[in-house]
Amino acid sequence: MTTVVRRAAFVGAGNMGGAMVARLCEQGWSVAACDIDPRRQKEARGAGAALALTPSEAAATLDEGDVLFIAVVTASQCREVLFGENGAINALAPGQTVMLCPTISPEDVETLAEQLALKGVNCIDAPMSGGPARARDGSMSLMLAAPSVVLTQHAHLLAALSSQRFVISERAGDGARTKLVNNLLAGINLVGAAEAMALAERLGLNLGTTLDVIERSSGQSWIGSDRMRRAIAGDFEPRAHVTLLEKDTGLAVQAATSVGFEGPLGQRAAQVFSDAHAAGLADLDDAALFTWLRQPR
Known part of the structure; x- marks a missing residue:
C-alpha cells in the first residue's frame, strides 16, 4: 500500500502559527515553517517541522492540492508574504490553497483572494480565535469563508486543527467580518x-x-x-x-x-x-x- 503524505506549510510560526505547526506535526503531517524570528524557527524545528527560509521556499514544499497557511499579523505582511520579493506566489500552483488566518479587514481579504484567483489558487478566509493553548490542543475556533468544494477538499486538515469550525459563507471577507x-x-x-x-x-x-x-x-x-x-x-x-x-x-x-x-x-x-x-x-x-x-x- 502507498502511504499518502499529508503536507502543509506555514508562513508565520508565532504564538498561533507555531501552535498549529506543533499540532499538525504531532498528528503526523509533514510541515514546513517559515518565520523571520530565529527563535520561532527553532521552536518549529523542535516540534518536527522542516524549515523554509522564505515564503517561496515554504510554498515550494507543497504538492498538488496542499495548503499554505499565512499566520502573520497585518494585511501588509500578508501582501509581502504572498507577492513581495521571494513571495509565495512564485511557487504556488493552480489548485493549491492559501489559508488566511490573520485578523485583517474584509476588503483586504477580498483583494488578496482575487489576486490569488488570477493564478488559480484557492483562498480560505479563516481567522482564528481562542489563543495559543487552544490552537495547540485543537479546540480553537475557525471562522471559515470559502467555496464549499474547497472546504470539503481540506476537511481533514481543518478537523485536525479545530473542533470548533464555523462555516460562515462562500464569500471571502465574511470570515474577517x-x-x-x-x-x-x-x-x-x-x-x-x-x-x-x-x-x-x-x-x-x-x-x-x-x-x-x-x-x-x-x-x-x-x-x-x-x-x-x-x-x-x-x-x-x-x-x-x-x-x-x-x-x-x-x-x-x-x-x-x-x-x-x-x-x-x-x-x-x-x-x-x-x-x-x-x-x-x-x-x-x-x-x-x-x-x-x-x-x-
Missing part, C-alpha cells in the same frame, strides 16, 4: 473586566475572591477571566500583545463606519487599547490593561 464582530466584543469585555477589577482593588476587595464571584455570576466572560487571572498574578508575558486588540478593535470600528453603524462602546474600547499602547504597554500581554486602569487619574 465575523472575526471583527467577535473581537470587538472581546475588546469591550476585556476593558470592562480590567475596569471592574481596578475598581474592586480601589474598594479594598480581595481580587482573587472578587474574580471567583464574577466567574460564577452574571459578570463572567472568558477573556475577562483568562486575562484578569494573569493580571492578579502579575503575569504579563505576552500571549496576545496589547497591539493586537488595538488593531482588531480599530478595524471593527472602521467596518462599522463603512456601513453607517455607530455604537456606544466600540470606539471607546478601541481608544483604551490605543491609550494603553501610548502609555508604554504595547509589548505586554493585553492583561496589562489592568495595570493601566488601576493607576490614579
Whole structure:
C-alpha cells in the first residue's frame, strides 16, 4: 500500500502559527515553517517541522492540492508574504490553497483572494480565535469563508486543527467580518473586566475572591477571566500583545463606519487599547490593561 503524505506549510510560526505547526506535526503531517524570528524557527524545528527560509521556499514544499497557511499579523505582511520579493506566489500552483488566518479587514481579504484567483489558487478566509493553548490542543475556533468544494477538499486538515469550525459563507471577507464582530466584543469585555477589577482593588476587595464571584455570576466572560487571572498574578508575558486588540478593535470600528453603524462602546474600547499602547504597554500581554486602569487619574 502507498502511504499518502499529508503536507502543509506555514508562513508565520508565532504564538498561533507555531501552535498549529506543533499540532499538525504531532498528528503526523509533514510541515514546513517559515518565520523571520530565529527563535520561532527553532521552536518549529523542535516540534518536527522542516524549515523554509522564505515564503517561496515554504510554498515550494507543497504538492498538488496542499495548503499554505499565512499566520502573520497585518494585511501588509500578508501582501509581502504572498507577492513581495521571494513571495509565495512564485511557487504556488493552480489548485493549491492559501489559508488566511490573520485578523485583517474584509476588503483586504477580498483583494488578496482575487489576486490569488488570477493564478488559480484557492483562498480560505479563516481567522482564528481562542489563543495559543487552544490552537495547540485543537479546540480553537475557525471562522471559515470559502467555496464549499474547497472546504470539503481540506476537511481533514481543518478537523485536525479545530473542533470548533464555523462555516460562515462562500464569500471571502465574511470570515474577517465575523472575526471583527467577535473581537470587538472581546475588546469591550476585556476593558470592562480590567475596569471592574481596578475598581474592586480601589474598594479594598480581595481580587482573587472578587474574580471567583464574577466567574460564577452574571459578570463572567472568558477573556475577562483568562486575562484578569494573569493580571492578579502579575503575569504579563505576552500571549496576545496589547497591539493586537488595538488593531482588531480599530478595524471593527472602521467596518462599522463603512456601513453607517455607530455604537456606544466600540470606539471607546478601541481608544483604551490605543491609550494603553501610548502609555508604554504595547509589548505586554493585553492583561496589562489592568495595570493601566488601576493607576490614579
